[in-house]
Every structure is written in structure tokens, then in C-alpha cells.
Amino acid sequence: MTLLWVAIAILLLPALWLLVSPLRNAKSLHDQQYTFEANDTSAEQNVAIFKRRLASLEAARERGDIDPARFEEDRLELERSLLEDTAVLERRPLKPASAGRLVVPFVMVAMVAVSVIWYQQQGAEGDLVLLAVQQEVQNDPEGSLAMYIERMEEQAERQPDNPNVWSALFPVYRETGQMPKAVAALERLMEIEGRIPPLLAQLAQIRFFMAERELTDEVQALVDETLEQDPRQPTVLGLLGIHAFDDGDYEQAIDHWRRAIANIEDPNTVSSLRDGIQVAQQRMGIEPEETVAEGNGVRVRVSLDEALADRVDDDASVFITARDTEGELPPLAVVRAQVSELPMTVVLDDSAAMSPQAQISQVQEARLVVRVSPTGEAMPQPGDLFGDLESVSVGPISDDEAAEVVINRVFE
Template identity: 35%
Template sequence: MIEFWLAAGLLLLAALAFLLIPVLRGRKAQAEEDRTALNVALYQERLAELQGQRAANVLTDEQLQAGQAEAARELLADTEGVTGERVSRLGKALPLIAALLVPLVGGGLYLHWGASQQIAAMGEQPREPSMAEMTARLEASVKAEPDSAESWYFLGRIYMAQDRAPDAVKAYEQAVRIAGRAPELLGQWAQALYFANGKQWSESIAALTSEALQADPNEVTSLGLLGIAAFEGERYAEAIDYWQRLVAQMPAEDPSRASIQGGIERARERLLAGGETAPEQAAEPAKQAVNAIRVRVTLAAALQEKVQPGDSVFVFARAASGPPMPLAAKRLSVADLPVEVELSDSDAMMPQLKLSGFPEVQLVARISRAGNATAGEWIGRGQPIASTAQELQELTIDSADQAK
């Protein structure tokens, strides 16, 4: 915004110069005319003086002619370089009035027809949407596309973040209805039911966690929830077992790891205080190298004129066979394209859904002008690949985003 006003000020000074320079030049020309008139008057006086001296016989004819020639040479020297007489002149007041009116009229017209608000907006830094804005977008998305399991799932997540567990239960129920009874979805649904029921265990919660663990014995949400239920039911050995299985899957840098370890230690203390023997501490799992999928994202030439540099670009990997939610994702903008990114477990959107937990994944890149990760204008999809793929993957955004 500051750069705009500096440029506008320089242009204004240039416009004033066109008006004021003629005025200044006019004053200079007037001064030259006045000096020329004075020199002519002095020349005439000199001639009259010479003629008077000749009439009084003070000068001879030869001296008179010599004096007249000298006076003529002096007049020529004094008037040399002076321009001819001006035919017309600008009034003194008109240019000055115009110079004052230029900035005033120009500013008024700009405020009326200009784009100061748009220019100010261009200088504003983009901001992340608030929780309320994200919720409104997702609610509008599921209303427009009620069969989008991805949108229902993220809506459930955001409801849980807002302590709206009853609403989250409904959202997860819809996601399960559309995407199927994937263990990860069942675990999230059970957790929402637990909090919606005032942290009270129920048969429906037990049925969901049991089904999830039968399909995937390491489903982390169900393990954590069963550990909580066992601890509150004073079944401390069971709680330790569930939580140790959970910790074994958590990366060392996971912030939730410390709280789970604290729960295990409290359960051990309760067992020892009751005279029971606590289970042995589980061995720390060997740290494995984190595999990353490298992908180069490009934009099709046919779409170059249809997108804007500030449009959001979401690059993510999701299970080729499993829940529709992204396993790992990164957010960029159209201005960054083409770009090479890496997706790994460190980019997981939630601990229970990781790249390493699925044998095959599909790479997807979506452009969304509204900043909505679940729906946009343009999309590119890759073929299923192994989650351990090492070679660089190519992904081109080249088609309209119709499948929500």
C-alpha cells in the first residue's frame, strides 16, 4: 500500500510540473522583455544625447557616427539571445488554480471510482481460517454433498475439537455409512459416543471397539479408549496392556506419548498399592527409518489461465483400499507449482492413520479457491502405489473436481 501512494505522489508531482513550469517560464520571459525595453530606452537616450552634443558643436560628424555605432553595438549585445515577442500569455491565476485543483479533483475521483479497498486488500497477508469458518465450510460441504465420507469425517473431527461430541457422533455415523466399517472410523465413532455419554461406558461403545480391534488389533483410538475404561473400572492390568500396545505404535516425538506413559505409571502404582504384581515394562520398540513418498506436482497447460496464484493446493495420500480420509497431507498454493514435496508419517493428520499402516496408497492433488481440502475446482489423481515406494512420483492436476 505504501508503494502505491509513493508512485501516486510521483505521478502527481509530474502532473503539477506540466502546469507550473509554463508559469515560471512566463515570468522569466516577462523579465527578459522588461530588460530589453530598458536597454532600448537607454539606447534612444544615448542617441538623443549624442545629437544634442553635435548640435552644440561639441562633437564632429565623424564622432557622432562613431558614438551612434558604439551605442548600437551595446544594444545588440544586451539583447542577444532574447526570444521574440510572445503573441499571447497565460493568465497568472489560471495555472495556479489548476495546480491546486489537480490533486483535489484526482483524489475525489479516485475515492469514487478507484480501487483503494482492493489495493489495501492486496497488501494484507493471507490468514488461516478460524475454527468457526472451517466448521461452517464443512457443514455447507456435507449439505451440498451428503455422500462425501471425507467431509463427514473431518466434520466429526472438528466437532470433537469443539467439545461437541453428540454432533460428532452423528458425523462419524454418516462417514461409516458411506465409507464402510473401517477400523479407524469405528474407533473414532466409539470415542465420540464415550464423551457424548458423559464418559460412561456402554454396550454400543464396547461393540464398536471390539469390532475395530478384530479387524485391526493395533487400532490406536480403540486401544486408548479401552485403556481409559479399564483404568476407571479399576482393572489396572488391562489398562496397562492396552496402553502399552498403544505406546508401541507412537513415534518418540508424539506429544501424546508422555501422557500415555504417565497413565501406565499411575496404573502400576495402583496395582502395587493393592498388593498385586504389575506387568513388566514393555521394551522400547526399535526406531525405524521413516519412509517418505516423493511426488512432483504440476499443473496442466490447459488450466494455466483458469487458476489464480493464491488458490490453495492440497497434496495428500490416502489408502488405496480403506478409509477415504488423507493419511498425510501438505498445503501449498498455485504460485508454488510446479513443486516437489515429500509425504511421510510425520505429515499424518492423526496418529491412527499413517502411510506406513497401509500397503498401497493413492496420491491426490486438489486446487480449491475457497481453501477447502475436501472439495475444489481442479484435481489430479495418481494410480495406486506401494506406500514404501522410493522413486519420484509424477502427479498432474488436469481435470475438474467433480467427485466430492
């Protein structure tokens, strides 16, 4: 935190310098203005112009070009114009060059105070404290999950309106079996963030397991509220799949889990749901997906161009995707790996499908896209590396042949 305040002070120094710098030039500017006003001949010029125009009017009257009434009217207009010009030229006496110097320190103090107060209200000081707590527990030889929870609970009392406190607390409460506390933390987070689908889904899941995997009225209400906002919410779909499986409705369970897989990025969760699908298929007396998937597909060998190897870390995510050549369907198959596994050979078949409505066995040709994401984001980001093949035949998978994709470009 000390480093943070030092950084804020360094940022304030240029602003304070800009407030003080005009005072250094105040004396020279005052002298220049005084000299200008002392030598200003605007008034004399205006009077000379007035006299010339008045003389012209008098000559016109003597020639009979204008009558006396018109003469008086034009003369009054000239006098009024002279008075207006003279009034504009009237200046207040110049103040001393030192005038207002005492105000500057007060302005400087006010600016610093407003900046500090604004940062305390709108800045991320609280989040930096949370980061410091996490690092302190990790570096403590006696650090433990219990110590982490205790420190975070202290921060919850100090920062009750910081959503990141509750976002950190409710998962560890859930993992340690403190379900009532997990519910309370999640409900507090929803008070701050709103009743958004991801939080509603988490609350529904916790209450579902607290009710011993029963779809109670309370859980059903949370499920309905979630699906009304997001019909593809994977956590709720996974929950519904578990409930259908427990009731023996394996076909419904498989449908829910497949829809959930289409919207999940975590490979571990996807693997768990696929295992559940296989068990459900076995219970139904049909061949599991792993065996069924040994049909049409594409074997792909992926490598990284050596010229780009130093641009990514070994733990960066690699997305190997097959798409239809027309680009009309969702991804037909997706395999996720890491840069440390390259070069590697993978099989893209129906077991890697994200949705039963879009599988690689449904097409004769596919476009292969391989992308390296340092952040692990599913959507392409500037700076990602990628390579592709526009058209690859889909058919029986052979151990002897593999489509070669080299990651050799940078996504702009």
C-alpha cells in the first residue's frame, strides 16, 4: 500500500507544478500588461474618428444633403457610438503581480484532498488489500485455508460493499462444506451485483445439494429465474441433468448435459459431464459416445512456428477447432491443450463436439483453426497466435495420415 500512495504522490506532482508555474511568470506578465495599457492610443483614435465623421455630417448639412432633423439623429448616433467605445476601453486598475498567491496553496491542498477521497471511493484500494491478504497467507509457512478464510472474513467486515470479498469467500465456504455461509456470502454478492444468471445458477446449485439433490420449490424458482434470463446457463443445465439422472430419466439427463457442454470452457467440467453422459448411455443400454465416435473425423498434427515460440508461455491455452467450411454452424469439434504439449496429434471427432446439433461427422469437409490464447479466453483476442487449413476431408480416421497445421500468424 505504501508503494501505491507513493505512486499517487508522483502522479500528483505534475498537477501541483502546473498550478504553481503561472506564479513564476506573473511579474513579467503584469509589466507587459501595464506597458500595453500605458501606451494604448485607442481612445485618441476613436475621438479622431468621431470628429472626422461629425465634420462630414456638418458639411452635408451645409450643402443641404440632409435636413436638420436627420443631422441631429446621425450626430446622436455618433456620440452614442463614441460613448460605447470609450466604455469598453475603461479598464480597472491592474492588481499587483503578487495578488492571489495565497489562494494557490489552498487550491493545491484541496486538489490533493479531492484526489485521495475520490480514489478511496472509486479506486481499487480494497482489491489491493485483498491481494495483499492472499499473498500474505500464501507466503506464511503456517498458512492454511482456515487462515485464508479468517483473513477474508475480516476484510468482509471492513469492506462489506466490495463484491470481490464475497466472490472469494463463497467458493471456499462451499468447498469446505460450510453451505449456510456459502449461501449467505452468495446472497450478499447478489445484493451488490444484482440477480444475474451466473450468481443465480450458483445459488441454485448450492441449495440443490443442500436439499440432498432434490429439486425443491426454492431451487426450482431459482432455476426458472436463471433460465428466463439465460436459457443456455451451463451450471443450471448441469444441475437439471443430475436431477434427471437421479430420477432415471437418462435421455433427459444426456440432453441437459450436452447443452451444458456447448457453453462450458473448463475442460475438467466438460470431461466430467462427458463421463456422466457415457454412464447414462450405459444405463440406457446403448453404446457409449467414445465407441460411437470412432467413425468419421480428422486427425490433426499441430506445431508452433519456432519464430513465434518466444511469444507465449508453456501454460498458454491451445484451442484446436473444426468448423464447417461455410461458417454456418457452431464449432463442430474442439480440443483444448497447452503450448507445452506441442507438437501434438489429436483426433477431432464427434466425441469432441460442443453440441449434438453440430458434429464433425455431419460434414464432408471442415476448416481447421488452431489458436493460442495466453489468457485462456475462448473468443479471439488481439495478440493471439493462430494457424489454419481451409479445407480438410472428413472421413474414417487413419493412424497413418494427419492434417498438418502450423501456428504461424498473429491475430490483429
